[in-house]
Amino acid sequence: MYIKIKNYTKLIEHKQILHDINLSLESGHIYGLKGKNGSGKTMLMRAICGLILPTSGEININGDILGTQISFPKSIGALIESPGFIDAYSGFKNLKLLAEIKNIISAQDIADTMLSLRLDPYDKKKFKKYSLGMKQKLGIAAAIMEKPDIIILDEPINALDEESVQIVKELLISLKNDGKLILISCHDKDELEFLSDQIYEIESGEIKNFYKVDAI
Ligand SMILES: Nc1ncnc2c1ncn2[C@@H]1O[C@H](COP(=O)(O)OP(=O)(O)OP(=O)(O)O)[C@@H](O)[C@H]1O
Numbered sequence: 001m002y003i004k005i006k007n008y009t010k011l012i013e014h015k016q017i018l019h020d021i022n023l024s025l026e027s028g029h030i031y032g033l034k035g036k037n038g039s040g041k042t043m044l045m046r047a048i049c050g051l052i053l054p055t056s057g058e059i060n061i062n063g064d065i066l067g068t069q070i071s072f073p074k075s076i077g078a079l080i081e082s083p084g085f086i087d088a089y090s091g092f093k094n095l096k097l098l099a100e101i102k103n104i105i106s107a108q109d110i111a112d113t114m115l116s117l118r119l120d121p122y123d124k125k126k127f128k129k130y131s132l133g134m135k136q137k138l139g140i141a142a143a144i145m146e147k148p149d150i151i152i153l154d155e156p157i158n159a160l161d162e163e164s165v166q167i168v169k170e171l172l173i174s175l176k177n178d179g180k181l182i183l184i185s186c187h188d189k190d191e192l193e194f195l196s197d198q199i200y201e202i203e204s205g206e207i208k209n210f211y212k213v214d215a216i
Pocket residue numbers: 012017035036037038039040041042043044
């Protein structure tokens with residue numbers, strides 16, 4: 001599995017949101033996106049998900065060009081901004097509703113994913129009564145429950161306490177070891193460097209720098 005981004009530029013209302021991005025990402029790695037507020041991290045993630053199309057350039061996912069040969073990557077799970085969960089449903093019921101769209105996983109798979117994030121699948125508490133951290137973990141669960149090959153997580157740990165950060169870090173490393181291609185953004189430099197094999201720094205929509213973490 002690979003993602004090759006070639007000369008990707010996106011203009012919105014004459015404003016350059018992403019500029020000449022060139023990236024090559026492969027399975028079995030965690031890639032970190034670092035950058036200030038408004039630098040383009042979320043937009044780049046949206047581009048890889050097929051949610052925005054380029055003004056010029058392309059994204060090739062395993063031989064298919066996004067927006068031409070495929071509308072969306074075939075096997076992707078993403079947490080970008082706040083997912084649209086239903087307030088009046090429990091966490092489990094929300095995930096079940098999402099899972100019914102593709103119908104490729106069982107109730108047990110959903111429960112197992114929740115348990116891997118230390119969320120109780122039998123908890124009847126409604127989503128609106130979930131804490132911020134629980135909501136964030138449910139968003140991560142929604143992104144990974146169908147075991148996608150590509151996992152995109154925009155700031156997955158920003159609302160989590162220390163224990164939950166540890167749980168999510170261990171989970172992401174085990175997913176990477178299972179051969180997943182993972183792209184994350186995070187404002188905590190130390191956590192991002194701990195998790196990532198490679199970091200890309202983005203500034204005003206351009207990749208300004210990248211470095212291999214184990215080379216530091
Ligand atoms: N729907 C939109 N229409 C036009 N411009 C947008 C839209 N969404 C975001 N932008 C602009 O695109 C640029 C990149 O925004 P983006 O959300 O990717 O930043 P970010 O790096 O994820 O920031 P943050 O760290 O605050 O999440 C910003 O200048 C932003 O104002």
